[in-house]
Amino acid sequence: MANHENKTLTFRIRRYGTGGKAHEHYWQEYKVEAMKGQSVLDCLNEIRFKQDGSLTFRRSCRSGICGSCAMTINGVSRLACETQVMTLGTETVTVEPLKGFRPIKDLAVDIDPIPEKLLAVKPYLITKTPPPSDQERLQSQAERSRLDGLYECILCGCCTASCPSFWADEKYLGPFAFLKAYRFIADSRDEGEREHFEALDDKHGLWRCHTIFNCVEACPKSLNPTKAIAALKRELVKNRIG
Amino acid sequence: MKYRENVTSGGAVLWLFQRVTGVFLAAVLFAHVWLLHYLLREDLTFAAVSDRLATPLWKTIDITFLVVALFHGLYGLWIVLEDYIHVGWLRVLLYSAISLVAIAALVLGILTILPFQGEVSSIWQ
Numbered sequence: 001m002a003n004h005e006n007k008t009l010t011f012r013i014r015r016y017g018t019g020g021k022a023h024e025h026y027w028q029e030y031k032v033e034a035m036k037g038q039s040v041l042d043c044l045n046e047i048r049f050k051q052d053g054s055l056t057f058r059r060s061c062r063s064g065i066c067g068s069c070a071m072t073i074n075g076v077s078r079l080a081c082e083t084q085v086m087t088l089g090t091e092t093v094t095v096e097p098l099k100g101f102r103p104i105k106d107l108a109v110d111i112d113p114i115p116e117k118l119l120a121v122k123p124y125l126i127t128k129t130p131p132p133s134d135q136e137r138l139q140s141q142a143e144r145s146r147l148d149g150l151y152e153c154i155l156c157g158c159c160t161a162s163c164p165s166f167w168a169d170e171k172y173l174g175p176f177a178f179l180k181a182y183r184f185i186a187d188s189r190d191e192g193e194r195e196h197f198e199a200l201d202d203k204h205g206l207w208r209c210h211t212i213f214n215c216v217e218a219c220p221k222s223l224n225p226t227k228a229i230a231a232l233k234r235e236l237v238k239n240r241i242g
Numbered sequence: 243m244k245y246r247e248n249v250t251s252g253g254a255v256l257w258l259f260q261r262v263t264g265v266f267l268a269a270v271l272f273a274h275v276w277l278l279h280y281l282l283r284e285d286l287t288f289a290a291v292s293d294r295l296a297t298p299l300w301k302t303i304d305i306t307f308l309v310v311a312l313f314h315g316l317y318g319l320w321i322v323l324e325d326y327i328h329v330g331w332l333r334v335l336l337y338s339a340i341s342l343v344a345i346a347a348l349v350l351g352i353l354t355i356l357p358f359q360g361e362v363s364s365i366w367q
Contacts, residue, residue, distance in 0.1 A: 203253075241254070
């Protein structure tokens with residue numbers, strides 16, 4: 001199916017735990033005939049299906065919803081399924097696992113810290129008053145729209161993997177956990193501000209964010225964790241001082 | 243992995259104070275440049291400067307500046323170190339070192355500022 005838009009690209013992949021090298025990182029290169037519109041995930045699949053069945057990576061929905069295929073592509077944390085190879089504009093595409101996470105095999109990293117950090121901020125509606133007897137807890141349209149840009153997170157980990165504070169401290173909660181915490185603190189129905197704040201006001205919490213904005217650059221859903229963190233800092237200061 | 247170690251870290255107050263002192267330092271810097279280099283243009287002699295420093299107002303300004311700048315700078319340094327140093331004894335060592343530097347610089351600064359008793363010129367009375 002060769003046409004003038006095809007291009008042979010070199011995939012330079014940082015591998016781990018395969019090829020008889022149990023705990024060693026090494027680079028391996030593959031040539032892929034890429035077409036316009038093809039994603040990095042398509043190319044990785046082509047390598048795995050046709051060239052090297054041992055190449056390991058996570059993927060599931062291939063449409064930017066599940067967050068499984070988050071990896072470092074040309075130095076930036078992205079979703080492989082949402083990144084078109086031709087838009088990268090390089091002959092060599094460098095693919096590495098997410099930074100800061102413990103590698104398991106090739107591009108698959110240990111993502112257990114993601115649910116652990118998430119649960120630490122109690123990411124659910126906490127209420128203390130009983131609900132109205134005749135209806136659900138209702139929100140006005142304005143109250144609901146405050147949650148836009150907060151609830152859409154798919155927990156892919158791109159933000160945290162590109163955060164220098166996380167590189168320096170693996171216990172650092174990370175941008176996605178803050179975004180999720182603010183999603184509930186900003187919710188008009190939530191009454192558990194204190195419970196959500198507990199994990200945030202910690203030496204691995206909110207105050208380790210130095211407003212670097214890498215999370216904003218990395219987020220494949222174009223969300224703004226830094227803005228949510230700024231709002232959380234404001235709320236927490238008000239809570240502690242006011 | 244444990245994510246909650248210290249519920250009341252006191253981070254909120256320190257974070258706010260670091261911002262407030264930052265704004266204060268920027269304001270003092272601007273005031274210094276505007277006042278001394280554009281408005282007063284005093285003679286660049288020891289006598290003129292020591293006259294000015296001898297007034298209670300300037301002593302108060304300079305000591306406030308000293309305390310705020312020391313806090314802002316050294317607490318800022320501690321924040322950076324805290325990001326990267328996770329070994330308990332090393333943290334204690336560095337925190338102690340920073341505290342010692344803070345105390346030494348504070349004492350040295352106050353000893354420098356207080357003794358000025360030049361002939362107070364009319365402008366500062």
